[in-house]
Amino acid sequence: MTPVNHAVEIRDLHKHFGKLEVLKGIDFAVDPGQVVCVIGPSGSGKSTLLRCVNLLEQPTSGRVVLEGVELTDRDVDIDAARRRVGMVFQQFNLFPHMTALQNVMIAQRRVLKRGRAEAEKIARENLEKVGIADKCDAYPLQLSGGQQQRVAIARALAMNPALMLFDEPTSALDPELVGDVLTVMRKLAEEGMTMLVVTHEMAFARDVADRVVFMDGGVIVEDGPAAQVIGEPQHERTKSFLRRVLDPTHTDV
Amino acid sequence: MTEQSTPAESAGPAGTPPGRTGLSPRKKQQISRIVQYVALVAVVVFLALRIEWGQLAENFAKPEVAAETLPDLFTVALKNTIIYSVGGFFFAFLLGLLFALMRMSSVRPYRWIAIAYIEIFRGLPALLIFLLILFLPLALPGFEVPGGTYGQGILGLTIVGSAYMAETLRAGLQAVPKGQMEAARSLGMSHARAMTTIVIPQAVRIVIPPTTNQFVSLLKDSSLVLFLGVSGDYVELTKFGNDMASTFANATPILVVGVTYLLVTIPLGYLASRLEKRQARGR
Numbered sequence: 001m002t003p004v005n006h007a008v009e010i011r012d013l014h015k016h017f018g019k020l021e022v023l024k025g026i027d028f029a030v031d032p033g034q035v036v037c038v039i040g041p042s043g044s045g046k047s048t049l050l051r052c053v054n055l056l057e058q059p060t061s062g063r064v065v066l067e068g069v070e071l072t073d074r075d076v077d078i079d080a081a082r083r084r085v086g087m088v089f090q091q092f093n094l095f096p097h098m099t100a101l102q103n104v105m106i107a108q109r110r111v112l113k114r115g116r117a118e119a120e121k122i123a124r125e126n127l128e129k130v131g132i133a134d135k136c137d138a139y140p141l142q143l144s145g146g147q148q149q150r151v152a153i154a155r156a157l158a159m160n161p162a163l164m165l166f167d168e169p170t171s172a173l174d175p176e177l178v179g180d181v182l183t184v185m186r187k188l189a190e191e192g193m194t195m196l197v198v199t200h201e202m203a204f205a206r207d208v209a210d211r212v213v214f215m216d217g218g219v220i221v222e223d224g225p226a227a228q229v230i231g232e233p234q235h236e237r238t239k240s241f242l243r244r245v246l247d248p249t250h251t252d253v
Numbered sequence: 254m255t256e257q258s259t260p261a262e263s264a265g266p267a268g269t270p271p272g273r274t275g276l277s278p279r280k281k282q283q284i285s286r287i288v289q290y291v292a293l294v295a296v297v298v299f300l301a302l303r304i305e306w307g308q309l310a311e312n313f314a315k316p317e318v319a320a321e322t323l324p325d326l327f328t329v330a331l332k333n334t335i336i337y338s339v340g341g342f343f344f345a346f347l348l349g350l351l352f353a354l355m356r357m358s359s360v361r362p363y364r365w366i367a368i369a370y371i372e373i374f375r376g377l378p379a380l381l382i383f384l385l386i387l388f389l390p391l392a393l394p395g396f397e398v399p400g401g402t403y404g405q406g407i408l409g410l411t412i413v414g415s416a417y418m419a420e421t422l423r424a425g426l427q428a429v430p431k432g433q434m435e436a437a438r439s440l441g442m443s444h445a446r447a448m449t450t451i452v453i454p455q456a457v458r459i460v461i462p463p464t465t466n467q468f469v470s471l472l473k474d475s476s477l478v479l480f481l482g483v484s485g486d487y488v489e490l491t492k493f494g495n496d497m498a499s500t501f502a503n504a505t506p507i508l509v510v511g512v513t514y515l516l517v518t519i520p521l522g523y524l525a526s527r528l529e530k531r532q533a534r535g536r
Binding site for chain 1: 430432433435436437438439440441442443446450451454455458
């Protein structure tokens with residue numbers, strides 16, 4: 001048995017979509033309380049990696065171990081395991097037929113079987129935490145993108161997850177709304193939440209992440225402290241990616 | 254375009270000026286409109302002179318005969334039409350949902366069964382289905398449709414409606430974005446739980462306008478109950494109108510029944526298009 005010292009551990013993970021190999025043997029782990037940002041060009045497999053962690057994508061081979069429970073075991077209770085992992089999507093994916101409050105309550109009620117009063121209390125606390133307590137009764141379509149994403153974060157937090165996954169949480173937002181969401185995420189990180197974040201926000205990665213992982217072509221190219229990977233990248237691929245992202249008007253076309 | 258080749262006109266920077274020969278487009282339009290009005294008036298005058306209005310009114314709109322249809326027109330006939338079509342719609346919806354889910358099932362034989370059912374019953378005339386139900390006791394001795402005459406009528410409409418409903422609901426289920434299922438699963442919901450609390454409620458909302466139209470169509474198809482040989486307290490609008498027309502040897506009841514159908518179908522059609530517009534705005 002693996003000793004329970006990693007929040008999540010990934011060993012030799014491969015994922016094929018038909019003939020296309022998107023992940024070509026990923027090894028890495030996130031420790032409790034760590035914030036890990038995954039950066040890399042589009043098509044590098046970062047989102048697929050994230051989606052393999054809670055098995056929204058079924059890995060072709062390899063192991064994913066969450067708090068000592070192997071998720072890639074065919075007989076694992078995947079629904080029980082997913083309760084421990086919160087996920088925030090690029091497109092928010094709020095339930096449009098429910099109010100913000102109902103969005104945060106529904107899984108507590110139906111999955112954790114919490115009573116109405118308790119679920120509502122926890123929902124309100126979490127909505128308060130992400131700064132939209134006053135929008136409890138609004139439907140998702142009445143909210144801005146930034147507000148919707150914060151409701152989505154509250155919805156995931158209400159399940160008391162051990163690990164939070166963020167899949168490009170600010171990529172679908174108007175630029176002036178990105179800050180609201182990143183601030184909530186930073187607060188969460190400061191409170192000690194274990195987080196795995198796929199992002200293009202280099203400032204967030206540099207300031208908040210304990211570790212930054214650079215992926216390209218389905219493999220991890222570089223993995224280390226944020227200051228090192230972003231500040232002094234070792235590999236040519238990392239350097240050229242960062243040049244393009246940090247100085248987009250001076251790329252070699 | 255022949256004007257363009259006349260050398261006398263010098264081409265300006267914007268090309269040759271438009272020719273002034275013949276009628277202007279505005280004049281042509283005017284003439285065309287006058288012709289249309291003249292044609293309309295001619296047809297109206299012809300009909301007004303040709304039709305014997307007295308005889309027509311005598312046969313189709315005789316107030317004494319119309320009065321005879323009351324109150325049974327509403328208390329029996331319309332009531333039964335609504336019982337047959339609401340009952341048929343209710344079960345068609347349930348059965349349609351079942352077949353829509355089977356059609357999308359990962360179990361292959363379920364998909365085959367659903368496809369076969371949908372293709373067969375979508376392709377058969379509604380009248381044929383009612384005739385089949387009529388002969389059901391012969392095919393299955395000892396079998397009786399529960400609910401008697403109501404049961405038979407509702408069964409017929411259920412079969413007629415469910416195949417269409419299955420396809421409509423499948424489209425609705427597929428119109429719910431994939432991210433909804435993913436979000437629900439990532440919160441620890443099982444597939445079945447995610448379907449019932451997240452996907453199906455949204456799909457139902459999406460299909461409300463088309464199913465309203467399907468209800469209107471079932472309401473009209475309920476006239477086929479006529480062929481089940483219903484009588485007395487079980488007659489619906491069309492059978493009622495037909496019987497009354499025979500009794501009085503006068504077509505007025507049929508016209509009255511037609512108007513009664515429209516009293517229900519026109520508001521429903523209007524409602525469906527309003528719901529459609531609201532949905533188009535909401536999404």
